[in-house]
Amino acid sequence: MCLTCGCGTNDVFIRGKQARGASTAAAPMRIHLDAATQGEASRIIKLEQDILAKNDGFADKNRSLFSANGILALNLVSSPGSGKTTLLVKTLEALKGKVPLAVIEGDQQTDNDAERIRATGVEAIQINTGKGCHLDAQMVERSLPQMSLHKQGMLFIENVGNLVCPAAFDLGEAAKVVVLSVTEGEDKPLKYPDMFKAAKLMLLNKCDLLPYLTFDVARAEEYARRVNPDIQIFRISATSGEGMPAWLEWLRLKHITINSLPPQAGEGAGMRGVGYIQPVA
Amino acid sequence: MHEMSLAENVREIIEDASRKQHFQRVKTVWLEVGKLSCVEQEAMRFCFESVMKDTIAEGATLEIVETEGQGRCTQCGNEMQISTLYEACSKCGSYGLQVIAGDAMRVKELEVA
Numbered sequence: 091m092c093l094t095c096g097c098g099t100n101d102v103f104i105r106g107k108q109a110r111g112a113s114t115a116a117a118p119m120r121i122h123l124d125a126a127t128q129g130e131a132s133r134i135i136k137l138e139q140d141i142l143a144k145n146d147g148f149a150d151k152n153r154s155l156f157s158a159n160g161i162l163a164l165n166l167v168s169s170p171g172s173g174k175t176t177l178l179v180k181t182l183e184a185l186k187g188k189v190p191l192a193v194i195e196g197d198q199q200t201d202n203d204a205e206r207i208r209a210t211g212v213e214a215i216q217i218n219t220g221k222g223c224h225l226d227a228q229m230v231e232r233s234l235p236q237m238s239l240h241k242q243g244m245l246f247i248e249n250v251g252n253l254v255c256p257a258a259f260d261l262g263e264a265a266k267v268v269v270l271s272v273t274e275g276e277d278k279p280l281k282y283p284d285m286f287k288a289a290k291l292m293l294l295n296k297c298d299l300l301p302y303l304t305f306d307v308a309r310a311e312e313y314a315r316r317v318n319p320d321i322q323i324f325r326i327s328a329t330s331g332e333g334m335p336a337w338l339e340w341l342r343l344k345h346i347t348i349n350s351l352p353p354q355a356g357e358g359a360g361m362r363g364v365g366y367i368q369p370v371a
Numbered sequence: 372m373h374e375m376s377l378a379e380n381v382r383e384i385i386e387d388a389s390r391k392q393h394f395q396r397v398k399t400v401w402l403e404v405g406k407l408s409c410v411e412q413e414a415m416r417f418c419f420e421s422v423m424k425d426t427i428a429e430g431a432t433l434e435i436v437e438t439e440g441q442g443r444c445t446q447c448g449n450e451m452q453i454s455t456l457y458e459a460c461s462k463c464g465s466y467g468l469q470v471i472a473g474d475a476m477r478v479k480e481l482e483v484a
Contacts, residue, residue: 132398132484137388141380141402141476224373255373258409283456284409316457319445319467 101220104233106201109217145259148227152262155234160242160349162341165261167285168269169278170251173295175203177269177328178246182210184338189345190240194233194247196225203248213237224255227262242349244341257284264348265290272296272303276310283317291322293337298327374411377476378418384478385428394483397428401480405473406454407440440473 102110140146156163168174175195182191193214195203198221207214215233217225230247239245247263249256257266268289270278273296279286286292292314294307311323322340326333385397400419404410412435419433442453444460450471451461459466 132482133394135388135392135394135481135483137384137478137480139384139478141377141384141478144380144383222376224376226376254409258373280457287456313457316459316466 102222102229103218103220104229105215105236106218109229109232142258142260145227148231149260149262152227152230152234153264156245156262156264157348159239161239161245162243162345162348163245163247163261163263164341164344165247165249165256165263165266166269167249167253167256167266167289168251168271169253169274172251172269172271172274173328174248174251174269175206177293177295177326178248179206179210180328180331180334181246181338181341182207182212184334185244185341186211190243192237192239192243192245194225194230194237194245196229196248196250198222198250219250223250223252224259225249225261226259230261242345244345253278253282253285257282257288264344267291267293269293269295270310270314272300272305272307272310276306277313279310279313279317286314286317286321289318289321291324291340294323294325296327296329297325297332298330373409374414374418375422377410378415378422381419381478382422382426382428385481386426388481389427389483392483394481395427396484397431397481398484399432399434399482400428400478401434401436403436403438403475403477403479405438405440405475407456407470407474408476410476412437436479438473438475441471442468443471445469 101108152163166174166178178193182193185191191212193207193212195207195214195216196219197203197216198219201216204214204216215237217229217233219225219229225247247261266289268285268291270292272294275281294310300307307325314321314323324333324336324340326337328334381400381402385400389395402415404412404415415435416433423429423431440453441450442458443450444463444465445467446465447460447463449460449462453468456470457466458468460468
């Protein structure tokens with residue numbers, strides 16, 4: 091188990107079924123010390139391999155699938171309790187009927203968030219990471235065939251509530267959207283800079299509570315821009331609805347951009363085998 | 372942070388290499404870890420040891436080669452050593468330095484038998 095946050099990587103469940111872990115992963119190669127290797131001279135092997143290369147490979151695969159099908163995929167990240175799921179529910183309610191929607195929910199345990207999403211009528215698949223502290227690209231890749239993704243749709247991936255680990259793992263999304271709520275500290279962008287650096291958009295949530303708090307909005311935004319000068323910021327409240335139009339407009343424009351990208355060479359041919367992506371009626 | 376899964380990736384890289392380059396035992400693993408990468412070295416050492424248990428790299432020495440962070444100012448082009456992602460340019464004071472080195476995490480070399 092990881093010392094910093096207690097993470098581990100065994101036992102991933104997608105829709106309650108084990109997708110990775112003790113019974114599904116390739117067993118680690120056992121020590122194999124036969125007589126032939128005893129006393130053999132050692133040699134140096136140069137590798138220079140990126141530790142995240144495997145994840146990035148799956149992320150590229152996901153991204154090609156999304157872009158070839160005009161799907162806007164977003165990775166929602168935040169600390170626990172920032173209001174990601176409420177934001178998502180309100181967003182889905184606003185977009186329902188206008189564009190095909192789907193959600194992947196990541197949590198260590200329980201199906202609670204997926205249930206909240208399904209109550210809006212939108213399909214949601216729950217990935218339980220067990221002891222894992224983040225979603226990775228392979229988990230997303232494995233869950234995609236279990237959903238009915240529609241061309242020209244939007245896929246929201248709600249990551250495990252954690253401002254640290256999900257920063258390093260590309261899932262193939264068009265953008266990471268970081269949610270920071272005003273009930274947290276305004277210095278979170280400096281405390282967790284990797285995440286704010288990785289995000290394209292920051293949603294400052296629960297702004298309806300500002301009159302009751304000492305949260306310094308200008309300072310929080312300045313800190314976020316120190317880490318990432320290009321980050322876009324909207325002040326919103328998923329509960330009261332304030333600022334939501336700006337977020338919905340951002341989504342609309344991103345969706346248009348994804349759909350106006352010409353398919354990359356070879357993508358069209360590769361996509362024919364993907365039967366589960368259904369055309370919009 | 373996610374050092375556990377990073378250590379698992381290191382194990383897979385080592386096992387791939389052992390199949391291709393035919394070795395049965397790993398004595399030393401050199402990891403390059405940039406100061407600006409998301410790796411906490413102590414956590415990595417702890418996870419490395421537990422992940423390598425019962426593998427060809429059990430008991431291997433982990434050597435972490437730390438590389439300095441380098442940033443380039445997007446305003447004035449100044450290049451400087453940095454240790455955080457939110458430092459200001461040492462010349463003009465602007466924020467938003469582009470990271471040009473020190474964010475890598477790589478398996479550099481193995482000593483094998």
